[in-house]
Amino acid sequence: MSWAGRAWAYCDAMRVLAGLDGALLDPEAPLLRADDLAATRGDGVFETVLVVDGKPRELGPHLDRLARSAAMLDLPAPDPSAWERCVKAVISAWRGGREMALKLVYTRGPEFGDGTPTAYGMGLPIGAGALRARVEGVSALTLERGFAPEHAGRSPWLLLGAKTLSYAVNMAALRYAERQGADEVVFLASDGSVLEGPTSTVVVANGRTLRTPPPSIGILPGTTQGALFRAAERAGWTTKVERLRPDDIRGADGLFLVSSVRKVTFVHTLDGTPLPNLEPRRALHAELSDLYESEYRT
Ligand code: PLP
Numbered sequence: 001m002s003w004a005g006r007a008w009a010y011c012d013a014m015r016v017l018a019g020l021d022g023a024l025l026d027p028e029a030p031l032l033r034a035d036d037l038a039a040t041r042g043d044g045v046f047e048t049v050l051v052v053d054g055k056p057r058e059l060g061p062h063l064d065r066l067a068r069s070a071a072m073l074d075l076p077a078p079d080p081s082a083w084e085r086c087v088k089a090v091i092s093a094w095r096g097g098r099e100m101a102l103k104l105v106y107t108r109g110p111e112f113g114d115g116t117p118t119a120y121g122m123g124l125p126i127g128a129g130a131l132r133a134r135v136e137g138v139s140a141l142t143l144e145r146g147f148a149p150e151h152a153g154r155s156p157w158l159l160l161g162a163k164t165l166s167y168a169v170n171m172a173a174l175r176y177a178e179r180q181g182a183d184e185v186v187f188l189a190s191d192g193s194v195l196e197g198p199t200s201t202v203v204v205a206n207g208r209t210l211r212t213p214p215p216s217i218g219i220l221p222g223t224t225q226g227a228l229f230r231a232a233e234r235a236g237w238t239t240k241v242e243r244l245r246p247d248d249i250r251g252a253d254g255l256f257l258v259s260s261v262r263k264v265t266f267v268h269t270l271d272g273t274p275l276p277n278l279e280p281r282r283a284l285h286a287e288l289s290d291l292y293e294s295e296y297r298t
Helices: 003-009 037-041 059-072 080-093 128-136 168-179 223-234 246-250 278-294
Strands: 016-018 044-052 099-107 118-124 138-144 184-188 201-206 209-212 238-241 254-259 263-270
Touching: 016 080, 037 099, 044 059, 059 080, 059 099, 059 223, 080 099, 080 118, 128 263, 138 168, 138 254, 168 184, 184 263, 201 223, 201 246, 201 278, 209 223, 223 238, 223 254, 223 263, 223 278, 254 278, 263 278
Parallel strands: 138 184, 138 263, 209 238
Antiparallel strands: 016 118, 044 099, 099 118, 201 209, 201 254, 254 263
């Protein structure tokens, strides 16, 4: 079969799967062994890269973060050129919409195997919830995450700030929020420090200053936040990476949850209370979204 024919056969328009050798795999066929440590222990790391019009956004920072997470789990260092090959293969075979969420999955591999990690890239459509949130904004609940910022430095086994495949707690927090009528969560540390969302970075705007909490308190360094801050600095904004308190997010001109898939999303309601000045918030959201997009305009 020709390469194009094979690409079509292995692409159901909604999902594309490829290994690190760049070979396409059937997204309908089983891939993991039952004893893969990702399945039995959530023992692995991942990344989700936004691809727009065939171009992956922030691929370098995503691969750097994959390497950082892998090092925290004592996994073999990922080979960037192999991951780039995999990314290229998925993008070339994609027949879905303009945008794709590209998941890079790297696990410790089968428990009773030869120690070879499992690795693949999977292209998926963007979920309807994320598309809606980008436009309409979200309501969020602050929830305790159950650790103090100091744990990040002194308890490396907690893997704080690693993007591990153990996201059950993050998903449980989102379900809890949903039961309370909220769309999203802002995690707080036990001392009240603002951390991050279950799948997003917190950014606040005050005047022409953007602020986000530091990764040193046990959160992920966000690639979207990085891109937004670069664009904002070019446009004359001041950016700061510093600790935030609940009052900082409540009292800000704008509160945002940013991530690769949702891009820049504004929070309109916090802990059941609508945040004031909705229209100026919307305008700020439009401005920051435009700044973020400007990072990728050529
Ligand atoms: N924090 C957490 C816990 C996440 O899971 C994510 C992304 O999924 C982010 C922050 C945002 O990271 P990025 O902007 O690189 O997608």
